[in-house]
Amino acid sequence: MENLIQSLTERVKQAASNNTPLAIHGGNSKSFYGGAIRGDALDLRAYTGIIDYEPKELVLTVRAGTPLQEIETALEAAGQMLPFEPPYYADTATIGGTVATGLSGPRRPYTGAVRDFVLGTRIINGKGEDLSFGGRVIKNVAGYDVSRLMTGAMGTLGVLLDISFKVLPKPTDEITLRFEMDEATAIQRFNEWAGKPLPISATSWHQGVAMVRLSGAAAGVKAAREKLGGEAVADAQAFWRDLRDHRAPFFEDAEPLRRLSVPSTTSPLSLDLPQWIEWGGALRWVKGAADVKVLREKIASVGGHATLFRHGDKSVGVFHPLAPVLAKIHVNLKAAFDPDNILNPGRMDNFS
Amino acid sequence: MNAGLLADFSRITPALNVITDHERLRPFETDAFISHRAVPMCAILPEDETQVAAILASCSARGVPVVTRGAGTGISGGAIPSEDGVLLVLTRMNHIGKVDHQARTATVGPGVRNLAVSDAAAAHNLFYAPDPSSQLICSIGGNVAENSGGVHCLKYGLTTHNVLQVRLVLSGGESMTLGSRALDAAGYDLMAVVTGSEGMLGLVTEVVVKLTPVPEHVETLLAAFPSVTDAANAVGRIIGAGVVPAALEMMDKMVIEACEKFMSAGFPLDAEALLLIELDGVREEVADQLVRVEQVLNDCHAQEIRRAKSDAEREKLWKARKGAFAALATIRPDYYTIDGTIPRRCLPDVLARYTQLAEEYRMLVANVFHAGDGNLHPCIFYDATVPGEMERSEELGGKMLEICVEVGGTITGEHGVGVEKLRQMCVQFREAELATFHAIKAAFDPAGILNPGKGVPSLKRCAEWGGMHVREGKMPRADIPRF
Ligand SMILES: Cc1cc2nc3c(=O)[nH]c(=O)nc-3n(C[C@H](O)[C@H](O)[C@H](O)COP(=O)(O)OP(=O)(O)OC[C@H]3O[C@@H](n4cnc5c(N)ncnc54)[C@H](O)[C@@H]3O)c2cc1C
Numbered sequence: 161m162e163n164l165i166q167s168l169t170e171r172v173k174q175a176a177s178n179n180t181p182l183a184i185h186g187g188n189s190k191s192f193y194g195g196a197i198r199g200d201a202l203d204l205r206a207y208t209g210i211i212d213y214e215p216k217e218l219v220l221t222v223r224a225g226t227p228l229q230e231i232e233t234a235l236e237a238a239g240q241m242l243p244f245e246p247p248y249y250a251d252t253a254t255i256g257g258t259v260a261t262g263l264s265g266p267r268r269p270y271t272g273a274v275r276d277f278v279l280g281t282r283i284i285n286g287k288g289e290d291l292s293f294g295g296r297v298i299k300n301v302a303g304y305d306v307s308r309l310m311t312g313a314m315g316t317l318g319v320l321l322d323i324s325f326k327v328l329p330k331p332t333d334e335i336t337l338r339f340e341m342d343e344a345t346a347i348q349r350f351n352e353w354a355g356k357p358l359p360i361s362a363t364s365w366h367q368g369v370a371m372v373r374l375s376g377a378a379a380g381v382k383a384a385r386e387k388l389g390g391e392a393v394a395d396a397q398a399f400w401r402d403l404r405d406h407r408a409p410f411f412e413d414a415e416p417l418r419r420l421s422v423p424s425t426t427s428p429l430s431l432d433l434p435q436w437i438e439w440g441g442a443l444r445w446v447k448g449a450a451d452v453k454v455l456r457e458k459i460a461s462v463g464g465h466a467t468l469f470r471h472g473d474k475s476v477g478v479f480h481p482l483a484p485v486l487a488k489i490h491v492n493l494k495a496a497f498d499p500d501n502i503l504n505p506g507r508m509d510n511f512s
Numbered sequence: 513m514n515a516g517l518l519a520d521f522s523r524i525t526p527a528l529n530v531i532t533d534h535e536r537l538r539p540f541e542t543d544a545f546i547s548h549r550a551v552p553m554c555a556i557l558p559e560d561e562t563q564v565a566a567i568l569a570s571c572s573a574r575g576v577p578v579v580t581r582g583a584g585t586g587i588s589g590g591a592i593p594s595e596d597g598v599l600l601v602l603t604r605m606n607h608i609g610k611v612d613h614q615a616r617t618a619t620v621g622p623g624v625r626n627l628a629v630s631d632a633a634a635a636h637n638l639f640y641a642p643d644p645s646s647q648l649i650c651s652i653g654g655n656v657a658e659n660s661g662g663v664h665c666l667k668y669g670l671t672t673h674n675v676l677q678v679r680l681v682l683s684g685g686e687s688m689t690l691g692s693r694a695l696d697a698a699g700y701d702l703m704a705v706v707t708g709s710e711g712m713l714g715l716v717t718e719v720v721v722k723l724t725p726v727p728e729h730v731e732t733l734l735a736a737f738p739s740v741t742d743a744a745n746a747v748g749r750i751i752g753a754g755v756v757p758a759a760l761e762m763m764d765k766m767v768i769e770a771c772e773k774f775m776s777a778g779f780p781l782d783a784e785a786l787l788l789i790e791l792d793g794v795r796e797e798v799a800d801q802l803v804r805v806e807q808v809l810n811d812c813h814a815q816e817i818r819r820a821k822s823d824a825e826r827e828k829l830w831k832a833r834k835g836a837f838a839a840l841a842t843i844r845p846d847y848y849t850i851d852g853t854i855p856r857r858c859l860p861d862v863l864a865r866y867t868q869l870a871e872e873y874r875m876l877v878a879n880v881f882h883a884g885d886g887n888l889h890p891c892i893f894y895d896a897t898v899p900g901e902m903e904r905s906e907e908l909g910g911k912m913l914e915i916c917v918e919v920g921g922t923i924t925g926e927h928g929v930g931v932e933k934l935r936q937m938c939v940q941f942r943e944a945e946l947a948t949f950h951a952i953k954a955a956f957d958p959a960g961i962l963n964p965g966k967g968v969p970s971l972k973r974c975a976e977w978g979g980m981h982v983r984e985g986k987m988p989r990a991d992i993p994r995f
Contacts, residue, residue, distance in 0.1 A: 168550065195684070297922055301927070355613060355616055355725055357725045357727050357794060376797050380797035383796050423615055467698070491700055496952060
């Protein structure tokens with residue numbers, strides 16, 4: 161593997177000296193996401209395998225090209241999980257792409273996002289330097305938190321090599337409750353419930369139906385179920401998996417799909433577009449044609465940001481534009497890590 | 513004092529609270545890392561972000577260094593002033609804004625005390641989870657700057673997991689909002705970079721924190737062990753049993769004895785090590801965990817297990833734990849504490865190596881620490897009046913931190929680098945990594961005026977270090993619990 165790292169750093173150095181962009185990829189399960197891809201492919205799939213996993217430690221270290229499935233299988237065998245419930249979008253998903261895109265699944269509001277569980281990274285920066293930040297320990301304040309900065313940076317600051325995560329025990333019991341209620345009520349209930357000590361692990365609202373997942377020890381789940389009411393759902397696992405991976409019919413047509421990340425208490429957006437709500441109200445998926453400028457203004461006015469997630473016209477920008485002062489810091493950071501602008505250029509398209 | 517600068521300040525507002533009188537500056541000459549001190553050119557206590565921005569703009573135009581200070585409880589020297597610079601003291605920016613119980617957030621000024629946030633949220637049965645032992649007095653701005661932890665961060669996370677949004681003012685005076693009240697924000701995760709940046713990237717002028725529901729039920733256990741190794745094994749086994757305790761703390765015999773002598777905590781004196789374990793959550797869930805934890809403790813040869821039967825008993829146990837460092841000050845006149853973190857599985861081995869090293873150096877070392885996080889706080893005792901002892905203790909501390917790095921850990925889990933661990937930064941990071949840190953700083957603070965010389969050693973200078981020195985048994989802030 162050290163030979164492989166050697167050759168990867170050589171590729172980056174060469175790309176930097178010839179000024180030829182590199183398009184970093186794993187299983188291409190999330191290649192639809194983010195700004196347009198350009199450059200020579202830099203395939204990380206050969207850089208694969210679990211480096212270190214000791215369940216007692218709650219820490220896992222893996223190579224970026226490792227299939228997500230392989231990781232989740234290993235964790236499952238020890239009764240543990242990646243607490244951010246990573247979306248796959250395709251079976252080929254690798255852990256590197258998961259961290260680079262920074263996307264989390266239904267459990268996110270209740271246990272945390274990818275970035276919350278990343279403890280350390282080894283990366284190659286745009287100069288071809290092999291660097292390590294953070295570590296394999298839960299508490300670490302030596303130096304700036306570069307590992308979390310890498311999370312969600314779309315590979316524009318470095319090629320991810322090794323990543324360490326904090327993992328958690330997997331709850332032994334799970335139940336999903338179904339409620340019929342309108343959007344405004346669902347948003348209100350989700351927020352009320354989140355303010356109580358209840359073992360909620362996911363929430364969803366779509367077309368007049370709210371779903372709430374409870375996870376924990378059997379007795380705790382049972383007690384919470386009695387408090388909440390609703391009707392138990394059979395085969396709920398498939399429901400949450402389909403929502404996580406956008407396999408529900410709502411997500412399957414070719415309409416532009418937008419990801420609206422807003423404060424959870426934001427009242428119904430009334431956009432007149434088909435909508436699916438997750439994350440206790442903090443994530444609202446909408447699809448169909450929209451005036452991007454108006455939409456962005458509206459979302460910004462409630463304190464959120466809008467992303468064109470899939471399909472649609474990327475030329476107007478995928479990510480929400482940044483305020484000029486913020487954009488300046490982004491440009492500076494990009495120049496610090498990748499002075500020749502060769503790593504996934506344009507993949508994060510809201511600055512420069 | 514720089515006359516041009518003073519004129520600038522008076523133009524900002526005549527009411528600006530600028531201190532230039534040497535005697536009134538003395539209280540600001542150090543933080544809780546008392547072995548270094550410096551009196552700044554002046555100290556200013558701004559009232560709001562507009563004043564902060566204007567002060568920074570004139571300092572950067574004139575190339576004057578600026579150090580920010582919250583409550584001054586930092587123990588790595590982060591808030592020690594520059595002699596030729598301005599010290600911005602943010603204690604007056606202590607306004608608690610909206611506590612939004614629906615959204616479970618609170619908007620607070622950087623000078624607000626950590627505990628005041630939980631107090632403000634208590635009426636809604638919510639609290640702010642990160643609980644450094646200094647929480648009575650340390651400021652939220654300081655917590656963000658240090659990414660502070662607490663005894664409950666094993667389950668609830670560090671500051672970085674509990675802060676949603678900050679207002680940041682850069683050295684040039686530009687203000688911005690980082691993060692958001694949503695669960696993520698567009699662009700790079702700058703919140704992550706700023707949290708734990710020790711005042712070197714910008715000034716935090718407002719913080720939106722996440723509030724957590726107060727758990728329905730809490731259980732606190734004290735377990736006594738015949739050996740440190742048994743206790744250390746139990747730590748791993750508890751977590752291996754699928755339980756993530758709210759807190760999991762360990763103390764060795766020397767600490768047990770000191771606590772007993774100092775506070776009569778009722779700790780079993782025949783034990784070699786104690787674990788303090790807290791479980792919280794839904795009542796039924798806690799009951800289930802309690803059974804599993806007791807099983808593990810028995811399997812690991814616990815000689816005694818005590819369960820707090822009331823809130824008063826629980827408080828007594830925590831008071832003893834949080835008072836441990838004050839108790840240790842009764843053993844020998846001087847000690848300092850280090851703050852390395854290691855992978856939990858290395859606990860038995862590293863503790864054994866520490867004991868061996870302590871013997872080699874013929875020095876006393878006591879251990880009381882966040883075992884669940886693998887965050888060690890060995891206390892090395894010395895007598896500053898014996899020539900060479902302090903130097904030897906510093907050398908020993910350095911070796912202990914190097915062991916942390918060797919087993920895959922870090923030189924600081926929660927206290928920060930400041931001026932204290934600059935040298936160990938060179939052990940943990942290679943040149944290109946340190947250069948990356950300098951480049952990140954330049955991306956935020958191109959003028960290089962914020963907290964110069966701290967946090968990241970210059971590439972040529974990797975030679976300075978110290979410790980949390982306790983002289984003559986007089987420790988900084990002896991009135992509040994330690995770590
Ligand atoms: C008895 C005792 C117990 C402690 N226990 C713990 C513990 O359990 N866990 C733990 O993590 N720490 C602990 N600490 C360390 C300390 O309390 C924390 O680091 C705390 O967060 C510092 O807050 P402060 O307001 O005192 O910051 P200060 O000491 O004033 O400043 C600390 C650093 O933050 C910077 N800073 C302060 N405010 C701002 C701002 N608004 N914007 C930008 N930069 C800023 C300063 O420049 C400095 O670099 C303890 C300290 C003592 C003395």
